[in-house]
Amino acid sequence: MAYSTKVIDHYENPRNVGTLDAKDTAVGTGLVGAPACGDVMKLQIKVNDNGVIEDAKFKTFGCGSAIASSSLVTEWIKGKTLEEAGAIKNTVIAQHLSLPPVKLHCSMLAEDAIKAAINDYQLKKSA
Amino acid sequence: MSDRPIYLDYQATTPCDPRVLQVMLPYFTEEFGNPHSRSHAYGWRAEEVVEEARLKVAHLIHADPKAVIFTSGATESNNLAIKGVAHFYKAQKDHIVTCATEHKCVLDSCRHLEQEGFKVTYLPVNSQGIIDLKQLEEAITDRTSLVSIMAVNNEIGVIQPLAEIGKICRAKGVFFHTDAAQAVGKIPIDVDAMNIDLLSISGHKIYGPKGVGALYVRRKPRVRLTSLITGGGQERGMRSGTLSPPLCVGLGEACAIAEAEMASESARLTALRDRFYKTIQAELDEVYLNGDLEHRIPGNLNLSFAFVEGEGLMMGMKDLAVSSGSACTSASLEPSYVLKALGVEEDMAHTSLRIGFGRFTTEAEVDTAAKKIIQEVKRLREMSPLWDMHRDGVDIKSIQWAHH
Known part of the structure; x- marks a missing residue:
């Protein structure tokens, strides 16, 4: 299967690989996917007092498209408000990376990961 | 390179050995005869080299050359062995035994037979990929015409206990077919010592050309099968169609090299x-x-x-x-x-x-x-x-x- 140059770029030079302190109340962690399905994404966001994502990190187990999708969204959500980040649609991710139909689930997983991280952050805030 | x-x-494919290609080349151009032409020297020469190739294929598996027929590859050989035997004996027998890790072409042939009303037992394998001989023995009934168990698995390379399987099949009076595409030329195979009745060979897995294979069909005791491809009755009526001398010669040479080395x-x-x-x-x-x-x-x-x-x-x-x-x-x-x-x-x-x-x-x-x-x-x-x-x-x- 031929990958798009953008997928290859993110796969070879992934942005924002790493871990934030999950115990920090300013940090939200999303863990989506399943090992049995061949992809697991962990996405973490650090949110400042104005509700803006000031840092994002990811770790992904999966194919090149899954790694690229998660790397891309960490770039996109930095500097965005939670509302803006939560509105990112998988179709836009898929389009940007030129994912073939068989890889669309990678972009859906990336969208889910953002939502899960935001959820986790808000849950911690309200607790 | x-x-x-x-x-x-x-295990996906091998390059054609340059020594194989060399012996094939003349049969594309100057020696172009139809091996089934009986009336002139072009045909006789083509027939002669095809028979030499058949001898080399047979030698590698210790078989009677008359029991080896050329096909387009292991997929065709497996289809012919499984569907051919099932169809020929269907009046008396309607059951096939195979195993879960077989190549797709074996499993799919069995699926097609199931759709026609045949019953198929898919034996499990253990954690190492090997079948249980006791389970095989218990699976065979008086309605079983064929046991088809691969010699070597294409994904994990494990070797099934062929001689033991052959012994059980012979004792139970059922035919034993093995898809040996990944085995031939790599491990010693002896169709008589192992009681193998049908055996599939692929050219391109053993440094021969793509597009050619062979099926061994035992003559004593005789295995009958209904052909898939009908026509001029070539290959003892089991596989009609003009043979390709360069491909047959290539498969023969590939077998000879594999055996020697x-x-x-x-x-x-x-x-x-x-x-x-x-x-x-x-x-x-x-x-x-x-x-x-x-x-x-x-x-x-x-x-x-x-x-x-x-x-x-x-x-x-x-x-x-x-x-x-x-x-x-x-x-x-x-x-x-x-x-x-x-x-x-x-x-x-x-x-x-x-x-x-x-x-x-x-x-x-x-x-x-x-x-x-x-x-x-x-x-x-x-x-x-x-x-x-x-x-x-x-x-x-x-x-x-x-x-x-």
């Missing part, structure tokens, strides 16, 4: 494989071998690199040509059914690579490949949330994953 990926996928090549490949595997094991933890190591052809390894997804791994190794049991490399998004049959968990099946060594693999290539794999596995594990969990002592199976 240097700017091309290192080829480590010898089997012992030395087997020792060389075993050394290369062990060298590769030891290097990997010395540098990486959490690497698991799929399938038995002892009952295995020398040129195959199937390894699961835990916490690293197979397709992602292959993408980082563009200079290596290997294949993966990961779902992501298949259109169906299902991980390897062979690994599944061994009881390999789906998450581990996603991390598997099949590494195949062959006649043109060098020690330098093996070392380069091992180094590259080690480097990529380490890089991707640093990127893997599962690797983090493993290092933190989290049991990945204890987590409630949302399956999608």
Whole structure:
């Protein structure tokens, strides 16, 4: 299967690989996917007092498209408000990376990961 | 060769040996006769070289040359053996026994027979990929016409106990077919000593040309089959169509070379494989071998690199040509059914690579490949949330994953 140059770029030079302190109340962690399905994404966001994502990190187990999708969204959500980040649609991710139909689930997983991280952050805030 | 990926996928196909190509060439041009032409020297010459080739194929498996017919490849041979025997004996018998890890063309032939009303037993395999002989014995009934068990598995390279299977089949009075596409030329095969009644051969798995194979069909006691392709009645009526002398000659030469070099090549490949595997094991933890190591052809390894997804791994190794049991490399998004049959968990099946060594693999290539794999596995594990969990002592199976 031929990958798009953008997928290859993110796969070879992934942005924002790493871990934030999950115990920090300013940090939200999303863990989506399943090992049995061949992809697991962990996405973490650090949110400042104005509700803006000031840092994002990811770790992904999966194919090149899954790694690229998660790397891309960490770039996109930095500097965005939670509302803006939560509105990112998988179709836009898929389009940007030129994912073939068989890889669309990678972009859906990336969208889910953002939502899960935001959820986790808000849950911690309200607790 | 240097700017091309290192080829480590010898179970998928092999290059045609230049020595094979050399002997094939005249039969494309000046010696172009139809081997079935009886009235002139062009035909006689073509027939003569086809029969010489048949002799070489037969010799490799210790068979009567008259019992070897040429086909287009192992897929056709398997279809012909299974459907042909089932159809011929269907008035008395309507049951086939095969196994869960067979090649798709065997399983699909069986599925088609099931749709026609035949019954098929799919034997399981143990965690090493080997069938249980007791289960085989119990599966055979007086309605069974054929047992079809592969000699060597294409994904994990494990060798089934052919002689024991043959003995059981002979005692029970059922025919024994084996798909030997991955076995012929790599391990000794003797159709008489092993009581094999039908045996499928592929040209391109043994450094011969693509588009040719053979089927051994025992004459004593005689195995009858209904042909799939009808027409001029060539190949003793079992496979009509004009034979291709260059392809037959190529298969014959490939068999002769494989036979002459089997012992030395087997020792060389075993050394290369062990060298590769030891290097990997010395540098990486959490690497698991799929399938038995002892009952295995020398040129195959199937390894699961835990916490690293197979397709992602292959993408980082563009200079290596290997294949993966990961779902992501298949259109169906299902991980390897062979690994599944061994009881390999789906998450581990996603991390598997099949590494195949062959006649043109060098020690330098093996070392380069091992180094590259080690480097990529380490890089991707640093990127893997599962690797983090493993290092933190989290049991990945204890987590409630949302399956999608």
